[in-house]
Amino acid sequence: MEVQHRINKACIVAAVLAGGLALPAHSAGAARELPSKSTVADVIKDSKPSDWRPLNPENTLYMEVPGGRVVIELAPTFAPRHVVNIKMLARENYFDGLAIIRSQDNWVVQWGDADEKNPRPMKTAKATLPGEFTVPLKNDTRFTRLPDRDGYARQVGHSNGFPSARDPRTGQAWLAHCYGMVGVGRDNGADSGGGSSLYVVIGHAPRHLDRNITVVGRVVAGMPLLSTLPRGPAPMGFYEKKEQHVPIASFKVAADVPEAERSKFEVMRTDSAAYKAAVEAQRNRGGPWTKVAAGHVDLCNAPIPVREQP
Amino acid sequence: MEVQHRINKACIVAAVLAGGLALPAHSAGAARELPSKSTVADVIKDSKPSDWRPLNPENTLYMEVPGGRVVIELAPTFAPRHVVNIKMLARENYFDGLAIIRSQDNWVVQWGDADEKNPRPMKTAKATLPGEFTVPLKNDTRFTRLPDRDGYARQVGHSNGFPSARDPRTGQAWLAHCYGMVGVGRDNGADSGGGSSLYVVIGHAPRHLDRNITVVGRVVAGMPLLSTLPRGPAPMGFYEKKEQHVPIASFKVAADVPEAERSKFEVMRTDSAAYKAAVEAQRNRGGPWTKVAAGHVDLCNAPIPVREQP
Structure with missing residues (x-):
């Protein structure tokens, strides 16, 4: 479907x-x-x-939420350190039992740890990393340019399945905030996120976030499980009460899931x-x-x- | 909110x-x-x-659905005949008791009559009208142009609260398919719609529909009541069974609603x-x-x- x-x-x-x-x-x-x-x-x-x-199981995440599985393809070319860290978080079961805590209309659905007082501890994974907002465009060897002009970037196209943009003047390439793209929540500091708070775009592409956020991948299946979640009543779509949180049963690297239970997408x-x-x-x-x-x-x-x- | x-x-x-x-x-x-x-x-x-x-009550529709009220501002400048016809449909209670029959992810939510065998009869309102896909740009006297370039149109901006586009070469102006815009479903014929089937954009703007559909207005409040509806399991997001349909309790012109019950938006x-x-x-x-x-x-x-x- x-x-x-x-x-x-x-x-x-x-x-x-x-x-x-x-x-x-x-x-x-x-x-x-x-x-x-x-x-x-x-x-x-x-x-x-x-x-x-086919999706590479080492670069694929499965997030199990009520109703089914969300499949995320990771983009290590664009966010190498964050991809490593998010996979480490998954392998250390960081997200299992956490929840979706925000759903804002025409904007994002976001998940992570909402517990300020007793935040879930991390093991080997890092709480924060320097932002990977852009990469040198030579790193992106799979870019296929679209001939169509774009208001936000000099060049746009696709990099091995991800919408991307680049500026030959600055030598930078970056992933574009299209519907279904997954990014890393952060505070004001460019190095204040690390992947323990993630969001997905559920509305019109907020391209003004490009180059301001580390984008780590794309939801390739299961978007309706996220996009139809009740919008949160608090400012910016946060849920107000713990009962409103949408539980994440598990969050795994596909390679760690028995082959018979893997989703077979291409x-x-x-x-x-x-x-x-x-x-x-x-x-x-x-x-x-x-x-x-x-x-x-x-x-x-x-x-x-x-x-x-x- | x-x-x-x-x-x-x-x-x-x-x-x-x-x-x-x-x-x-x-x-x-x-x-x-x-x-x-x-x-x-x-x-x-x-x-x-x-x-x-303030919204003009004569150009405002209230659609009551489970969870609350969707408020639609109509754009008679861009679709004069359809706006008249849709208000007539509302006043002849055409939509009351019909349903939302389609919800397709990153695309549209749509409502109308799903009953092929016993379609709801119309009274004075027309079943079909010639498409109003564009209007002469001189009709649109409230256009404020954005300086930003656009891939789909020579000029874009806002016409008295609606996102719009225009082409001075052809002398045409039209409404743009942004999030929350409301359009008229039709068959292949440009004159095969009339307003008895309506949809709202719930995803990334499908601007390639511009100039192909009569756009009649914009949802100014209540989008989450539509955007969070379960996606339909049939092709193109249609619901499969009558039980899945989302009932429309009433669909009224705001001017026909007692003043105390009106939404007061500006x-x-x-x-x-x-x-x-x-x-x-x-x-x-x-x-x-x-x-x-x-x-x-x-x-x-x-x-x-x-x-x-x-």
């Missing part, structure tokens, strides 16, 4: 009618007709097995020709439903297809 | 810590310090009563100096939390402050 959620944006409202609202299909009136074109779903259907890569390779075709299908849709092709795709509207391994 | 949801994006993750995760506040490390600046919240606090306008005037300052506060944030000011604001990240009338 996750794939459906991600790729089926094409038909949006036409489907209303397929879904039970068949109104008389008059002539299209003044609107011009666009020729039919491949959709993102068509591109996926026609893709080759080599257009996909992600379309963002440096493949198939991916280029998928983005183009989103950028310039064909008829009959679409009347005006956008001729542009926003970085955070470029689909990154995920599916269960066939 | 709705206002909090909209304006408090500033502090995002810093607030984690205010909320109970006080980690040692080290020096900011390598990151430079930005001077402190007014936030959107500061701009609102310092605004004058004349910077705000919207910041988007042609005011205060609004310009609010957008600038979003575009270029000051320290101490922010380390890099974006220098840009995406149309759909420009806050449109709403508050209860003082």
Whole structure:
């Protein structure tokens, strides 16, 4: 279903009618007709097995929450020290039994330790690390640039499955705050976070956070388990009472989970020709439903297809 | 709370810590310090009563759903015939007792009549109308342009409280599909919708729908009542069973509701100096939390402050 959620944006409202609202299909009136074109779903259907890569269990996290599993792909290229630290936190069972403590509409869902008085102790993992807000762009060897212009960055595109941006003038590359991206909560200090407080974007991409936060990965499955959580009543969407907290049953590195219990997802390779075709299908849709092709795709509207391994 | 949801994006993750995760506040490390600046919240606090306008009850809808009221401001400038028709549908009690039938993650929540076999009859209201996807830009006399560039349109800004776009070459103006915008479901024909099926954007702005759909307004309060609905399990987020439908107790024009029962919201005037300052506060944030000011604001990240009338 996750794939459906991600790729089926094409038909949006036409489907209303397929879904039970068949109104008389008059002539299209003044609107011009666009020729039919491949959709993102068509591109996926026609893709080759080599257009996909499985998730690496060493770079994948499973967060078990009420209703099921959230699968997070980590991006060590962009946040090497934080990825190591978060995996250490997971392996030292830091998050197990902690909770989701914040849900703010059109913004983020966040988890960690809400207990000020008796904070959960850490073992080997570090409480704080220097921020990894950007990396030297030479570190990001898998960047595929989008031709589309962007207001927040000189260049945008995808780095091995993650939306990213870069500035050749400063030599920096960074992950972009699109829907589903996971970042590290911090205080005012750039080095005041370490991964023990994490959040996921559940609304319109807050790109002004780019280069201000360490972004560590992306939710590739299970977003609805987070995005539909009741919004918190306290300022900034925090839950007010402990009873409102949403428990995290466990938070594990996929490699530590018996193979039979692992989720088997694969992600379309963002440096493949198939991916280029998928983005183009989103950028310039064909008829009959679409009347005006956008001729542009926003970085955070470029689909990154995920599916269960066939 | 709705206002909090909209304006408090500033502090995002810093607030984690205010909320109970006080980690040692080290020096900011390598990151430079930005001077402190007014936030959107500061701009609102310092605004004058004349910077705000109340909602016009004749252009406001109340949709009562489980948990409370969704308040929709209609945009007759951009969809004059649809606004008339939707108000007629409301006044003829068309939606009362119908339901929300679709919730698709990072996409839309949609309502209308799911009963194919016995569709609810209409009275005076029309089942279909010619699409109002764009209007002549001379009709939109309240446009305030943003200086920020946009990938989807030549010009973007706000038209009396609604995010909008325009193209001086074609002489067209249209509403933009930002979070919370309300549109009219249709079939393939440009004239196959009429307002009896409506949806609201609950994810990253699907701007490629701009100029393909009649957009009729914006949810100004109550978004969480829609955005947190369980996602539908059928393709495209439709609910599968009638029991999953979310009932609409009533759907009324605010002017038809006794004054004592009306919601008293006001919207910041988007042609005011205060609004310009609010957008600038979003575009270029000051320290101490922010380390890099974006220098840009995406149309759909420009806050449109709403508050209860003082």
